[in-house]
């Protein structure tokens with residue numbers, strides 16, 4: 001996957017030449033599915049995020065050590081958080097950005113498409129095998145990509161609290177990989193903003 005530029009993005013190689021910067025790598029794992037919620041609402045895609053130890057939503061991954069290359073560091077973090085090997089390659093890289101409110105931190109974002117059966121294996125391993133389960137990671141969560149009444153589904157999900165720039169990483173990836181249309185994303189963000197202003201309305 002080619003690196004996509006955005007106003008705040010930085011080239012991966014350029015970011016690696018910066019002195020005194022740390023590098024955090026995270027990945028969005030996803031799969032197509034024919035499953036339907038309540039037998040009628042198509043789920044279309046399974047997109048994985050996680051509930052972190054701090055109560056914020058984010059993607060699996062973490063800080064890469066200075067001696068590691070980015071993909072090796074990300075694969076190591078995934079082993080700890082998912083309890084199984086999920087190899088990540090440079091082709092899975094999507095975008096690198098300076099972290100919004102953490103000086104000298106570069107966030108590198110990857111997206112990897114899997115089969116539905118592989119995603120289910122990841123979910124099972126994350127509970128049964130991962131050393132971080134119940135510690136740094138409270139659990140994997142699927143992102144609801146559909147709309148239900150009263151802001152249910154994607155708007156409600158987006159109204160939660162996210163770590164660093166993971167919410168914008170999610171929105172960009174859903175658009176870039178054709179999982180949700182731009183029109184639906186705009187509507188989901190609009191409804192999420194409304195829900196945040198009246199969180200106890202449901």
Ligand SMILES: O=c1[nH]cnc2c1ncn2[C@H]1C[C@H](O)[C@@H](COP(=O)(O)OP(=O)(O)O)O1
Nearest residue numbers: 024026058059061062063107163164165166
């Ligand atoms: O999902 C994410 N997307 C973008 N940046 C993220 C995400 N999760 C965390 N971060 C930022 C903010 C954190 O302080 C650093 C390190 O990430 P973390 O996963 O907590 O790393 P360790 O497990 O501590 O190695 O990246």
